[in-house]
Amino acid sequence: xxxxxxxxxxxxxxxxxxxxxxxxxxxxxxxxxxxxxxxxxxxxxxxxxxxxxxxxxxxxxxxxxxxxxxxxxxxxxxxxxxxxxxxxxxxxxxxxxxxxxxxxxxxxxxxxxxxxxxxxxxxxxxxxxxxxxxxxxxxxxxxxxxxxxxxxxxxxxxxxxxxxxxxxxxxxxxxxxxxxxxxxxxxxxxxxxxxxxxxxxxxxxxxxxxxxxxxxxxxxxxxxxxxxxxxxxxxxxxxxxxxxxxxxxxxxxxxxxxxxxxxxxxxxx
DNA sequence: TCCTTATGTACAA
DNA sequence: TGTACCTAAGGAC
Numbered sequence: 001x002x003x004x005x006x007x008x009x010x011x012x013x014x015x016x017x018x019x020x021x022x023x024x025x026x027x028x029x030x031x032x033x034x035x036x037x038x039x040x041x042x043x044x045x046x047x048x049x050x051x052x053x054x055x056x057x058x059x060x061x062x063x064x065x066x067x068x069x070x071x072x073x074x075x076x077x078x079x080x081x082x083x084x085x086x087x088x089x090x091x092x093x094x095x096x097x098x099x100x101x102x103x104x105x106x107x108x109x110x111x112x113x114x115x116x117x118x119x120x121x122x123x124x125x126x127x128x129x130x131x132x133x134x135x136x137x138x139x140x141x142x143x144x145x146x147x148x149x150x151x152x153x154x155x156x157x158x159x160x161x162x163x164x165x166x167x168x169x170x171x172x173x174x175x176x177x178x179x180x181x182x183x184x185x186x187x188x189x190x191x192x193x194x195x196x197x198x199x200x201x202x203x204x205x206x207x208x209x210x211x212x213x214x215x216x217x218x219x220x221x222x223x224x225x226x227x228x229x230x231x232x233x234x235x236x237x238x239x240x241x242x243x244x245x246x247x248x249x250x251x252x253x254x255x256x257x258x259x260x261x262x263x264x265x266x267x268x269x
Numbered sequence: 270t271c272c273t274t275a276t277g278t279a280c281a282a
Numbered sequence: 283t284g285t286a287c288c289t290a291a292g293g294a295c
Contacts, residue, residue: 003276052277070277071289087289103289105278154278161276208276236276257284258277 002068004051004159005202008127010074011049012203014056017076017097018044024093028084029102035109036090039064044092051125051158053118061112064090069105125158126195127203133192140180140188147183148176148260160195163236164202166261167210168194170234175269176255176262182269207231215244235261 022043027036039058046057054066068074081098084091090101101107110118123139124131136157140150150156151165160168168191169176174183183191202208207230216232217224222244224232234244239252239261248265 006276068277069288070275071287072277073289089288103287105288152277163276259275 002052002070002072003161003164003199003202003208004049004125004127005199005208006206007049007052007054007068007159008199008203009206010054011047013074013076014044014054014092014099015047017099018092018094019047020044021094024091026084026091026093028088028091029086032090032107035064038062038109049125050119050128051122051154052161053122053158055115063110063112063115065106065108065110065115065118066090066101066104067106069103072104073102075100075102122154122158123156126192127159127199133188136192137183137185137188140183141185143180145180146177146255147174147180148255150180152256152258157195159199162258162260163208163233164195164198164210166236167208167233168198170263170267171210171212173267175267176260178269205231208233210234211244220244235263237261 020043022041024041025036025039027033039062042058042062044056044058045060048055048057052067056064056066058064076097076099079093079096079098081091081093084100087102088100089104089107092099124133124136139156140147143150148165148169151160151168152162171194172187172190174187198210209231211232211234213219235250238250241250242248243250243263243266246263246265248263250261250263253260
Protein backbone atom coordinates (compact mmCIF):
# COMPACT_ATOMS: atom_id res chain seq x y z
CA UNK A 1 0.00 0.00 0.00
CA UNK A 2 2.76 2.40 0.65
CA UNK A 3 2.74 5.72 -1.16
CA UNK A 4 2.72 8.97 0.79
CA UNK A 5 -1.03 9.03 1.31
CA UNK A 6 -0.83 5.69 3.15
CA UNK A 7 1.84 6.98 5.50
CA UNK A 8 -0.06 10.17 6.36
CA UNK A 9 -3.13 8.08 6.99
CA UNK A 10 -1.12 5.81 9.28
CA UNK A 11 0.13 8.84 11.23
CA UNK A 12 -3.51 9.78 11.81
CA UNK A 13 -4.56 6.24 12.67
CA UNK A 14 -1.70 5.61 15.10
CA UNK A 15 -2.61 8.90 16.80
CA UNK A 16 -6.30 8.09 16.97
CA UNK A 17 -5.67 4.79 18.67
CA UNK A 18 -2.60 5.49 20.84
CA UNK A 19 -1.84 9.21 21.30
CA UNK A 20 -1.47 10.20 24.99
CA UNK A 21 -1.63 6.56 26.01
CA UNK A 22 1.26 4.43 27.23
CA UNK A 23 0.97 1.25 25.18
CA UNK A 24 2.65 -2.06 25.67
CA UNK A 25 5.43 -2.11 23.05
CA UNK A 26 6.78 -5.42 21.80
CA UNK A 27 8.65 -6.93 18.88
CA UNK A 28 7.48 -10.54 18.55
CA UNK A 29 9.68 -11.05 15.50
CA UNK A 30 12.68 -9.94 17.54
CA UNK A 31 14.52 -7.42 15.37
CA UNK A 32 13.23 -4.46 17.38
CA UNK A 33 13.21 -6.10 20.81
CA UNK A 34 15.83 -3.93 22.54
CA UNK A 35 14.18 -0.69 21.51
CA UNK A 36 10.73 -2.05 22.29
CA UNK A 37 11.85 -2.80 25.84
CA UNK A 38 13.04 0.82 26.23
CA UNK A 39 9.72 2.20 25.02
CA UNK A 40 7.40 -0.23 26.75
CA UNK A 41 4.68 1.68 28.66
CA UNK A 42 6.07 5.07 27.55
CA UNK A 43 3.59 7.72 26.42
CA UNK A 44 3.04 8.23 22.69
CA UNK A 45 3.28 12.02 22.36
CA UNK A 46 3.20 12.70 18.61
CA UNK A 47 2.96 11.13 15.17
CA UNK A 48 4.20 12.61 11.92
CA UNK A 49 4.68 11.73 8.26
CA UNK A 50 7.04 13.13 5.64
CA UNK A 51 6.80 11.43 2.27
CA UNK A 52 6.91 7.70 2.87
CA UNK A 53 8.54 8.06 6.30
CA UNK A 54 6.48 7.65 9.47
CA UNK A 55 7.60 8.94 12.86
CA UNK A 56 6.13 8.02 16.25
CA UNK A 57 7.30 10.08 19.20
CA UNK A 58 7.47 8.63 22.70
CA UNK A 59 8.14 10.78 25.75
CA UNK A 60 10.05 13.96 24.84
CA UNK A 61 12.48 13.02 22.10
CA UNK A 62 12.45 9.31 21.34
CA UNK A 63 11.20 8.58 17.85
CA UNK A 64 10.41 5.33 16.10
CA UNK A 65 11.26 5.80 12.43
CA UNK A 66 9.25 3.51 10.17
CA UNK A 67 9.57 3.02 6.43
CA UNK A 68 7.35 0.36 4.92
CA UNK A 69 9.40 -0.21 1.81
CA UNK A 70 7.70 -2.31 -0.80
CA UNK A 71 6.28 -5.00 1.46
CA UNK A 72 5.59 -3.37 4.79
CA UNK A 73 2.07 -3.61 6.15
CA UNK A 74 0.21 -2.27 9.17
CA UNK A 75 -2.84 -3.84 10.70
CA UNK A 76 -5.05 -2.24 13.38
CA UNK A 77 -7.49 -4.13 15.56
CA UNK A 78 -9.54 -3.91 18.73
CA UNK A 79 -8.31 -5.24 22.05
CA UNK A 80 -7.74 -7.90 23.12
CA UNK A 81 -4.86 -8.43 20.72
CA UNK A 82 -4.57 -11.97 19.39
CA UNK A 83 -1.28 -13.81 19.85
CA UNK A 84 1.26 -12.17 17.52
CA UNK A 85 2.60 -14.18 14.62
CA UNK A 86 6.36 -14.42 14.22
CA UNK A 87 6.57 -11.80 11.47
CA UNK A 88 5.27 -8.91 13.61
CA UNK A 89 8.19 -6.47 13.91
CA UNK A 90 6.38 -4.01 16.16
CA UNK A 91 3.19 -4.25 18.16
CA UNK A 92 1.58 -1.46 20.18
CA UNK A 93 -1.26 -2.48 22.45
CA UNK A 94 -3.36 -0.56 24.95
CA UNK A 95 -6.65 -1.30 26.66
CA UNK A 96 -8.69 -0.51 23.54
CA UNK A 97 -6.56 -1.29 20.48
CA UNK A 98 -3.54 -2.99 19.02
CA UNK A 99 -1.53 -2.39 15.86
CA UNK A 100 0.93 -4.72 14.16
CA UNK A 101 3.74 -3.73 11.77
CA UNK A 102 5.17 -6.37 9.44
CA UNK A 103 7.87 -6.38 6.82
CA UNK A 104 9.12 -2.78 7.02
CA UNK A 105 12.37 -1.73 5.39
CA UNK A 106 13.06 0.40 8.45
CA UNK A 107 11.88 0.29 12.05
CA UNK A 108 14.42 2.04 14.25
CA UNK A 109 14.70 4.13 17.39
CA UNK A 110 16.18 7.53 16.50
CA UNK A 111 16.90 10.92 18.08
CA UNK A 112 15.61 14.38 17.15
CA UNK A 113 18.88 15.03 15.32
CA UNK A 114 18.63 11.85 13.29
CA UNK A 115 15.03 12.63 12.46
CA UNK A 116 15.98 16.10 11.27
CA UNK A 117 18.59 14.57 8.96
CA UNK A 118 15.84 12.53 7.31
CA UNK A 119 13.69 15.64 6.75
CA UNK A 120 16.73 17.41 5.33
CA UNK A 121 17.27 14.82 2.62
CA UNK A 122 13.61 14.69 1.56
CA UNK A 123 11.97 17.03 -0.91
CA UNK A 124 8.69 18.86 -0.26
CA UNK A 125 5.72 16.62 0.46
CA UNK A 126 2.43 17.65 -1.21
CA UNK A 127 0.61 16.49 1.92
CA UNK A 128 2.54 18.69 4.35
CA UNK A 129 1.63 22.27 5.22
CA UNK A 130 5.30 23.29 5.13
CA UNK A 131 5.80 22.11 1.54
CA UNK A 132 7.24 24.58 -0.95
CA UNK A 133 6.66 23.29 -4.46
CA UNK A 134 9.12 25.77 -5.96
CA UNK A 135 11.95 23.97 -4.17
CA UNK A 136 10.98 20.90 -6.15
CA UNK A 137 10.55 22.81 -9.41
CA UNK A 138 13.99 24.35 -9.02
CA UNK A 139 15.45 20.86 -9.28
CA UNK A 140 13.06 19.61 -11.96
CA UNK A 141 13.57 22.61 -14.20
CA UNK A 142 17.33 22.23 -14.42
CA UNK A 143 17.46 18.44 -14.82
CA UNK A 144 17.91 16.42 -17.99
CA UNK A 145 16.42 13.40 -16.18
CA UNK A 146 12.95 12.32 -17.30
CA UNK A 147 9.99 13.75 -15.43
CA UNK A 148 8.91 10.16 -14.70
CA UNK A 149 12.15 9.50 -12.83
CA UNK A 150 12.15 12.90 -11.10
CA UNK A 151 8.66 12.36 -9.68
CA UNK A 152 9.90 9.14 -8.04
CA UNK A 153 13.00 10.81 -6.60
CA UNK A 154 12.24 11.46 -2.93
CA UNK A 155 14.92 14.15 -2.75
CA UNK A 156 12.97 16.10 -5.37
CA UNK A 157 9.41 15.46 -4.16
CA UNK A 158 8.50 13.26 -1.21
CA UNK A 159 5.62 10.82 -1.14
CA UNK A 160 4.91 10.22 -4.82
CA UNK A 161 5.21 6.55 -5.81
CA UNK A 162 4.67 4.49 -8.91
CA UNK A 163 0.88 4.88 -8.97
CA UNK A 164 0.65 8.65 -8.47
CA UNK A 165 3.59 9.16 -10.84
CA UNK A 166 1.90 7.32 -13.70
CA UNK A 167 -1.54 8.75 -13.04
CA UNK A 168 -0.64 12.40 -12.64
CA UNK A 169 1.40 12.38 -15.85
CA UNK A 170 -1.56 10.85 -17.67
CA UNK A 171 -3.99 13.40 -16.25
CA UNK A 172 -1.82 16.20 -17.62
CA UNK A 173 -1.03 14.58 -20.95
CA UNK A 174 2.71 14.68 -20.32
CA UNK A 175 5.08 12.21 -21.96
CA UNK A 176 6.85 10.44 -19.07
CA UNK A 177 10.15 10.55 -20.97
CA UNK A 178 10.18 14.33 -21.27
CA UNK A 179 13.22 15.86 -19.53
CA UNK A 180 12.43 17.78 -16.36
CA UNK A 181 13.96 20.95 -17.79
CA UNK A 182 11.22 21.02 -20.44
CA UNK A 183 8.38 21.10 -17.89
CA UNK A 184 7.02 24.66 -17.93
CA UNK A 185 6.16 26.57 -14.75
CA UNK A 186 2.49 26.35 -15.68
CA UNK A 187 2.70 22.59 -16.13
CA UNK A 188 4.51 22.22 -12.83
CA UNK A 189 1.89 24.28 -10.99
CA UNK A 190 -0.81 22.04 -12.43
CA UNK A 191 1.05 18.81 -11.58
CA UNK A 192 1.72 19.94 -8.03
CA UNK A 193 -1.79 21.14 -7.23
CA UNK A 194 -3.21 17.99 -8.74
CA UNK A 195 -0.94 15.86 -6.54
CA UNK A 196 -2.06 17.84 -3.49
CA UNK A 197 -5.71 17.17 -4.32
CA UNK A 198 -5.27 13.53 -5.34
CA UNK A 199 -3.12 12.63 -2.35
CA UNK A 200 -5.44 14.38 0.12
CA UNK A 201 -8.27 12.34 -1.27
CA UNK A 202 -6.02 9.29 -0.97
CA UNK A 203 -5.52 9.96 2.75
CA UNK A 204 -9.26 10.43 3.23
CA UNK A 205 -10.26 7.25 1.39
CA UNK A 206 -7.15 5.21 2.16
CA UNK A 207 -6.85 4.30 -1.54
CA UNK A 208 -5.75 5.86 -4.79
CA UNK A 209 -8.47 7.05 -7.16
CA UNK A 210 -7.46 9.22 -10.07
CA UNK A 211 -10.26 8.85 -12.62
CA UNK A 212 -12.27 12.01 -13.21
CA UNK A 213 -16.04 11.81 -12.56
CA UNK A 214 -16.89 11.83 -16.28
CA UNK A 215 -14.65 8.82 -16.90
CA UNK A 216 -15.75 6.62 -14.00
CA UNK A 217 -17.32 3.23 -14.69
CA UNK A 218 -20.66 4.65 -13.49
CA UNK A 219 -20.47 7.41 -16.11
CA UNK A 220 -19.20 5.34 -19.02
CA UNK A 221 -20.78 1.95 -18.36
CA UNK A 222 -17.49 0.07 -18.56
CA UNK A 223 -16.72 -2.43 -15.81
CA UNK A 224 -15.03 -1.12 -12.65
CA UNK A 225 -11.39 -1.95 -12.19
CA UNK A 226 -10.50 -2.09 -8.46
CA UNK A 227 -7.52 -4.42 -8.15
CA UNK A 228 -5.01 -4.92 -5.33
CA UNK A 229 -4.25 -1.27 -4.87
CA UNK A 230 -7.95 -0.62 -4.50
CA UNK A 231 -8.74 2.39 -6.67
CA UNK A 232 -9.87 3.47 -10.11
CA UNK A 233 -6.95 4.49 -12.31
CA UNK A 234 -6.24 5.44 -15.92
CA UNK A 235 -2.97 3.66 -16.67
CA UNK A 236 -1.34 2.04 -13.63
CA UNK A 237 -1.07 -1.72 -14.23
CA UNK A 238 -3.31 -1.44 -17.28
CA UNK A 239 -0.70 -2.54 -19.85
CA UNK A 240 -2.23 -3.65 -23.18
CA UNK A 241 -5.71 -2.56 -22.12
CA UNK A 242 -7.57 0.20 -23.98
CA UNK A 243 -7.07 3.77 -22.78
CA UNK A 244 -10.18 5.19 -21.09
CA UNK A 245 -9.89 8.36 -23.17
CA UNK A 246 -8.67 7.42 -26.65
CA UNK A 247 -9.08 3.64 -26.76
CA UNK A 248 -5.44 3.13 -27.73
CA UNK A 249 -3.32 0.55 -25.98
CA UNK A 250 -1.70 1.46 -22.65
CA UNK A 251 2.00 0.71 -22.71
CA UNK A 252 4.40 -0.50 -20.04
CA UNK A 253 8.16 -0.24 -19.85
CA UNK A 254 10.84 -0.76 -17.24
CA UNK A 255 12.32 2.52 -16.01
CA UNK A 256 14.96 2.31 -13.27
CA UNK A 257 13.76 -1.16 -12.25
CA UNK A 258 10.14 -0.02 -11.89
CA UNK A 259 7.20 -0.44 -14.21
CA UNK A 260 6.12 2.68 -16.00
CA UNK A 261 2.64 2.85 -17.54
CA UNK A 262 1.40 5.45 -20.00
CA UNK A 263 -0.77 6.10 -23.03
CA UNK A 264 1.48 6.99 -25.98
CA UNK A 265 -1.39 8.75 -27.74
CA UNK A 266 -2.77 10.87 -24.88
CA UNK A 267 0.71 11.59 -23.55
CA UNK A 268 2.52 12.69 -26.67
CA UNK A 269 4.49 15.91 -26.51
C1' DT B 270 3.57 -26.31 -3.46
C1' DC B 271 6.23 -23.46 -6.11
C1' DC B 272 6.84 -19.22 -8.73
C1' DT B 273 5.97 -14.45 -9.63
C1' DT B 274 4.88 -10.04 -8.38
C1' DA B 275 4.28 -5.74 -5.62
C1' DT B 276 2.33 1.20 -4.20
C1' DG B 277 10.50 1.02 -2.08
C1' DT B 278 15.18 2.01 -1.17
C1' DA B 279 20.19 1.36 -0.41
C1' DC B 280 24.38 -0.19 -1.67
C1' DA B 281 27.99 -2.42 -4.67
C1' DA B 282 30.41 -2.58 -8.88
C1' DT C 283 22.75 -1.44 -13.64
C1' DG C 284 22.19 -5.20 -10.71
C1' DT C 285 21.14 -7.14 -6.37
C1' DA C 286 19.73 -7.58 -1.63
C1' DC C 287 16.20 -7.01 1.83
C1' DC C 288 11.56 -7.60 4.07
C1' DT C 289 6.32 -10.29 3.51
C1' DA C 290 2.03 -12.02 1.54
C1' DA C 291 -1.16 -12.87 -2.10
C1' DG C 292 -2.41 -14.82 -6.39
C1' DG C 293 -1.74 -17.88 -10.11
C1' DA C 294 0.28 -21.80 -12.27
C1' DC C 295 1.02 -26.61 -11.66
